[in-house]
Amino acid sequence: MQSPRRNAEGRPLGTCDPSSSGSPAHGGGSRFEFQSLLSSRMPGADPTSARLRASESPVHRRGSFPLAGAGSSQALPPQLPEEDRIDLNPSFLGIALRSLLAIDLWLSKKLGVCAGESSSWGSMRPLMKLLEISGHGIPWLLGTLYCLSRSDSWAGREVLMNLLFALLLDLLLVSLIKGLVRRRRPAHNQMDMFFTISVDKYSFPSGHTTRAALVSRFILNHLVLAIPLRVLVVLWAFILGLSRVMLGRHNVTDVAFGFFLGYMQYSIVDYCWLSPRTAPVLFVLWNQP
Numbered sequence: 001m002q003s004p005r006r007n008a009e010g011r012p013l014g015t016c017d018p019s020s021s022g023s024p025a026h027g028g029g030s031r032f033e034f035q036s037l038l039s040s041r042m043p044g045a046d047p048t049s050a051r052l053r054a055s056e057s058p059v060h061r062r063g064s065f066p067l068a069g070a071g072s073s074q075a076l077p078p079q080l081p082e083e084d085r086i087d088l089n090p091s092f093l094g095i096a097l098r099s100l101l102a103i104d105l106w107l108s109k110k111l112g113v114c115a116g117e118s119s120s121w122g123s124m125r126p127l128m129k130l131l132e133i134s135g136h137g138i139p140w141l142l143g144t145l146y147c148l149s150r151s152d153s154w155a156g157r158e159v160l161m162n163l164l165f166a167l168l169l170d171l172l173l174v175s176l177i178k179g180l181v182r183r184r185r186p187a188h189n190q191m192d193m194f195f196t197i198s199v200d201k202y203s204f205p206s207g208h209t210t211r212a213a214l215v216s217r218f219i220l221n222h223l224v225l226a227i228p229l230r231v232l233v234v235l236w237a238f239i240l241g242l243s244r245v246m247l248g249r250h251n252v253t254d255v256a257f258g259f260f261l262g263y264m265q266y267s268i269v270d271y272c273w274l275s276p277r278t279a280p281v282l283f284v285l286w287n288q289p
C-alpha cells in the first residue's frame, strides 16, 4: 500500500495534484483542502479523477459536489460550507420558474376554449377572430396613415404622427423580443392568422396585446372621451388580451407580459413625444405639397 504524499509541513495531501494545491490561482489553500478531503471520502475516488476535479475552476467545483454524489447510493451528502449552500439557491429559483411555466401551460390550455371549431366554445371563434382583426397591426397602421393624410390641423397631425411612431416602435420591439425569446405558440393553436410576418410563429410576447395596451393608453391620454367610451376602450384591450388565450394563440404569460410591455411603450412614446418643436423636419416634410 502506498503511503499518502505529504507537504513540506508533513500534512497529508490526499489525492490531489501537488502542482495546484494551495495555490491562490486554483481557489486558495483552505478551499483546496476541503476538495481533497471530499475526494478521498467519495466511493470510487481515484487519483486521476481527483486530479481532474482539482483542476476545475472554483465555480465548477462548487457545482460538482451535489452532482458527484448523486450517481452513488452510498455517498452521504457532505456538509457544505455556508457559501456553497447559498450557491444552491438558483436551483430553487429554477424549480419555481418551472412550476410557474407548468401552471402557465396548464391554465392556457384550460382557457383555450375557442382554439378550434370543435372546442367547448368553438362557436365563439368567429367573434374572437373579429376581435383579433381589431388589434391587428395592418388596420391600425393603414388607419393612422389615412387619418394623417386627411388631417387639416397641426394638433391632429401631431397626435397622429406620434401614434404612427408608437405603432412602428411596437412592431419593432415585439419582433425583436419574439426573435430573441423564440417561444413556440401553444400546441393547440391553429396557425390561421391574417397577414403575419416571420417572427409571428413565436408567441412571446403577444403583439396584439402590446398594441391593445399601447393604443388604449394613447387614446385615453390624447382623446377627450366620455366616461362610457373610456370604459369601452379599456374593456376592448382587456378582452382582446383574453381572446388571445381563448383562441389558443398564446399562453397566459405572453399576454400578461404583452400588457406590461404595451403600457411601458406608451411611456417611451410620451417621453420622446414628436412635435414641430422637437422634430421640425418631420413636420415640414409631411406638409410638403
Ligand SMILES: CC(C)=CCC/C(C)=C/CC/C(C)=C/CC/C(C)=C/COP(=O)(O)O
Pocket: 136, 137, 138, 141, 142, 145, 171, 193, 194, 195, 196, 197, 200, 202, 203, 205, 206, 207, 208, 209, 244, 249
Ligand atoms: C401598412 C404599412 C403602412 C406598413 C406595413 C409595415 C408592415 C410590414 C407591418 C407589419 C404589420 C403586421 C403584419 C403585423 C403583425 C400583426 C400580427 C399578426 C401580430 C401577431 O400578434 P400576436 O398577438 O399573435 O403575437
